[in-house]
Amino acid sequence: MWALLELSRWRVAVAIGWGVLALGSGLGLAALAAWLIARAWQMPPVLDLSIAVVAVRALGISRGLCRYLERLATHDVALRAMTTARTTVYRTLARSDFWLRRPEVSPSGGDRSGKPLRRGDLLVRIGSDIDDLGAVVVRAFVPVAVALALSLAAVALLATISPAAAAILAGALVLSGIVAPWLSAKAASEAERAVRADRAEFTAQALTVLDHAAELRVAGRLDAALAAAGQASRRAVAAEDRAAARSAWSAAATPLSIGAAVLGALLIGITLYGPDGGSPGAMTPMALVVLVLLPLSAFEAVGPLPTAAQTLTTARAALHRLDGLDPDSPPSASVGPSARQTTRPPHAKDAANVARTLPIDAHVPELPCGRRIAVVGPSGAGKTTLLMKWAGLFDTPRPGVTFFAEDAHLFGTSVLENLRVARGDLTAEEAEEALRTVGLGNWLDGLPQGVHTDLVGGAAAVSGGQRRRILLARALVSPARVLLLDEPTEHLEAEAGAKLLRDLLDADNGLVEPDRIVVVVTHQLPEDHRADAVLRVSASGQVTTDFAGHGTPCGSADSAHRENPLPSY
Structure with missing residues (x-):
């Protein structure tokens, strides 16, 4: 996938860096704002709070600015990658001979299943399949890297206050950031394959009807073609509904994890804070507020990971279909490296x-x-x-x-x-x-x-x-x-x-x-x-x-x- 998209490691690193700064600003803002609220309750001199107030403003501004720059960087990488991938696929199609092959003579002229490609199949590949690959950068690669960096930072910061609360937060982050996406990808993979197959079938049947409606009507096959297209569309909608239902259960894991982490931190904070209001050796009010509010911001990074898992599942299926367009590559090989050399004309073979x-x-x-x-x-x-x-x-x-x-x-x-x-x-x-x-x-x-x-x-x-x-x-x-x-x-x-x-x-x-x-x-x-x-x-x-x-x-x-x-x- 990386080879087909020809992603620039430097550009991806820049996008990840801006994403870490954006969510890192949010994490720092939550911790500092919690400290400022608790400290202001003690009514100290105003000058004691001036640095914190300025820092809160700076983090609030930098969060929005870094988020904007991260969006610019990720979309720049994604659009460049999609352009490269689409050019590569067009070059592969130009040198391929499958469009001239008769399926009964050479089944390999179609996709990996031996089925000959139709115009609708090609539209799916050069259209939505490449769009799905490009979405990997914005919805998968960058969010996963940012979530990993911010989760480690949040757990380390919370560990300075309470190792037990940090352990609870780490477990909740694992549940929300690893288990939930894995369940989401596993549940959606089968439905995704059905959706793509039926969607391609619907596109192919619809194009056949649009291009040859007159001939089909004369032959008495127009109603059958319309019925086939309708059935493929209904199957695709049903598969999408199943995928959405399973994804909803996976998405529920994130709020449950947040609730568990906040409740655990609150109980630990109450226990450590004690009834004496923060006596020497006990937890300070500022630390208690940070302990409770910090997990809320930490989950902002892992929230998109279930969607990232679904995006990766969709992109892998799209990559598998694009692999089938290269007549010289084995099924497990990517179309990228071989197609990057396809500026040459078709091989004599x-x-x-x-x-x-x-x-x-x-x-x-x-x-x-x-x-x-x-x-x-x-x-x-x-x-x-x-x-x-x-x-x-x-x-x-x-x-x-x-x-x-x-x-x-x-x-x-x-x-x-x-x-x-x-x-x-x-x-x-x-x-x-x-x-x-x-x-x-x-x-x-x-x-x-x-x-x-x-x-x-x-x-x-x-x-x-x-x-x-x-x-x-x-x-x-x-x-x-x-x-x-x-x-x-x-x-x-x-x-x-x-x-x-x-x-x-x-x-x-x-x-x-x-x-x-x-x-x-x-x-x-x-x-x-x-x-x-x-x-x-x-x-x-x-x-x-x-x-x-x-x-x-x-x-x-x-x-x-x-x-x-x-x-x-």
């Missing part, structure tokens, strides 16, 4: 694993010569894998070569900002020109604010065909020299899609600059296309390349039929 889950082998053909290349074949044959391989997504990314997925995300922001995903310095005029080039002129004219109109809900704000054209416009404005387009005309009308394909595969058409290379994956290749090369991928993994006799940048006369039989799995 990962690419081979991906290829084994798809019909095309890892030794796919290189990008053929030509300015316009078409890739055709049935669904699941591995056409997308070819494009990803050519883009270097399985080994070293190739500069100037960009893969544009068919399901690329549309963000809930303006049309212009959605195109700026590919090129950050894109102007509004260039964006409008690109949209009109791909056939969205009429749609653009109907928008209230043109390219500055927000797509509320992202892809839900446009039709399937409009989404494909927007993604194509994003590809056209990108600075990439080689555009790898995955089914850019899907969901378009047959005639419109065929025309757009012909334009994309015609280097002289002007839709794409002639000096750029365009590779298009499609299911329906027009007969009158002008592609320089056509790769045909069969369901069994056979790759056949046909070259046209015109316009190949290689300058060769290779127009012969070439076939690469590849092993399939």
